[in-house]
Amino acid sequence: MAAIGDQAELFPVVNASGPQAGSVFSLKSASTPSLVGWKTGSYWPGNQAKNIPCHGSTVFLLSPETGELVAAVAATKVNAYRTAAADAVAVDYLARKNASVLTVFGTGHQAEYEVLAVAQVRNLSRVIVVGRSENKVQKFTEKLIKQGVNAEAGSAREGCEQADIIVTATTATEPLFQADWVQPGTHISAMGADKAGKQELPVELYANAALFCDYQPQSEVIGEFQHAGNVHLTEMGKVITGQATGRNSDDAITIFDSSGIAIQDLFVAEKYWQKHPPDPRGCSVKDQCSCTTDRL
Amino acid sequence: MAAIGDQAELFPVVNASGPQAGSVFSLKSASTPSLVGWKTGSYWPGNQAKNIPCHGSTVFLLSPETGELVAAVAATKVNAYRTAAADAVAVDYLARKNASVLTVFGTGHQAEYEVLAVAQVRNLSRVIVVGRSENKVQKFTEKLIKQGVNAEAGSAREGCEQADIIVTATTATEPLFQADWVQPGTHISAMGADKAGKQELPVELYANAALFCDYQPQSEVIGEFQHAGNVHLTEMGKVITGQATGRNSDDAITIFDSSGIAIQDLFVAEKYWQKHPPDPRGCSVKDQCSCTTDRL
Secondary structure (H helix, E strand, O other), rough: EEOOOOEEOOOEEEEEEEEOOOOOEEEEEEOOOOOOOEEEEEEOOOHHOOOOOOEEEEEEOOEEEEEEEEEEEHHHHHHHHHHHHHHHHHHHHHOOOOOOOEEEEEOOHOOOOOOOHHHOOOOOOOEEEEEOOHHHHHHHHHHHHHHOOOEEEEEEEHHHHHEEEEEEEOOOOOOOOOOOOOOOEEEEEOOOOOOOOOOOOHHHHHHHEEEEEOOOHHHHHOOHHHOOOOEEEEEEEHOOOOOOOOOOOOOEEEEEEEEOOOHHHHHHHHHHHOOOOOOOEEEEOOOOOOOOOOOO | EEOOOOOOOEEEOEEEEEOOOOOOEEEEEOOOOOEEEEEEEEEOOOOHHHHHOEEEEEEEEOOOOOOEEEEEEHHHHHHHHHHHHHHHHHHHHOOOOOOOEEEEOOOOOHHHHHHHHHHHOOOOOOEEEOOOOOOHHHHHHEEEEEEOOOEEEEOOHHHHHOOOOOEEOOOOEEEEOOOOHHOOOEEOOOOOOOOOOOOOOOOHHHHHEEEEOOOOOHHOOOOHHHHHHOOOOHHHHHOOOOOOOOOOOOOOOOEEOOOOOOHHHHHHHHHHHHHHHOOOEOOOOOOOOOOEOOOO
């Protein structure tokens, strides 16, 4: 276990597997003076054929006073929001103030949340969508346009060369682009890597970039920086609290690796639970455990 | 992760802590073709002053087909039964058939379950209760007598010298008795050690005893045999399925270390859930997660 900040503790992540081909689930736990619990994430790829979501996420909260289970929060959407929020916070602290062109790698469920979150912290003039499937790129671009985003399709190279901000939201296991395509002054938020073997960025980027992460011991093992070798990483929490410097020049390349930490889940789930308490008539075990569903 | 048997997998145990002094919780996960999930155990010692149980236990079941959360089973009592059952199964396989005197170290909640479970597999003529508090020993002895058990108080030495079966059910961190007090032919089931630093048995016993456990990688790290050094351990599952030998003579000392494995929890919780399904009118999130409470 490891201390993060002054008051919070994160515990080792369990990466487990289920009986279906490729099915996996994880347990990410944390503790603070006011919040104790864990998130379970599941990925059952066979669900696609059943027309139900492959990804699932539930946050469980224990009472810090007694250890009793107090809430199970169905958090699939909550998880999408908190992941995008963490990446957008990094954009807010690390991207240039006048950054206006966002390139997003990935056309999946999470990519949409990422674009909309970044649009909250920077005035985006253009969003370039990069993906392997022309069809998916087109559909995603249209979806963004309907939400008022000036989106267009582009190649990986165009996306890198024209971007002020790059967000990668893929399940890639090898670099999505070449390091020399990335322009000085670019900020990159990489969220795809969350287990051993995953990779979105070219390691050649790291020598000339300032590197940030959510939680160093996790980022180095299951995050993007598992491929980085011995590099200097700064945790975002230290930038936010003023203990470390973020971007130090307009020409710097900054990279944030978001491996996803349990404390984010617990805080977001608690807020969600407080805003959407379970129907008191609805649960026979209210005194034991209150369940609430995603209604975002 | 590690395979146990042909079809089941156990994943690394998380031992986490809460914000209260001494408060801890654990996550023990497993997967089989028909069962996927984990147990959360909590121990909040401050609960004693609040007159609520210090120990809590909940089993969570995911659908093996889709990974969706299907049940949260409040399993504090279920856990007490399954732990005692595992120890009694070891007694049944390893103790002499004519074993009739049981000595139990410990006077707590679990000790009662242990005695009653062993009474299911051997015809007990006497039960000797050993504990540090005379008052607690007396109360526990009276409680057993009321349930038809021929119980009496005894010292650690008397208990060891007269026992055919010894069960240790304590939170000890050092040996409860001397190795040379234990007579040839004795079987010992030790259930207290489930994390680093816990210990109930003297290591001097191991050189002349046959050693058994529920799950070797766990027993060696967080179970009783963390203190054993490099010894030969046999998993009980192999004895039960005939792949390994149990007791090989009436004079042998046999020792079973029960560190507690998640597969036991998942199976017991599923059976309990099937017998006591949640009230379908009672849970607003039935399609998401069904909760059931301990009504044993």
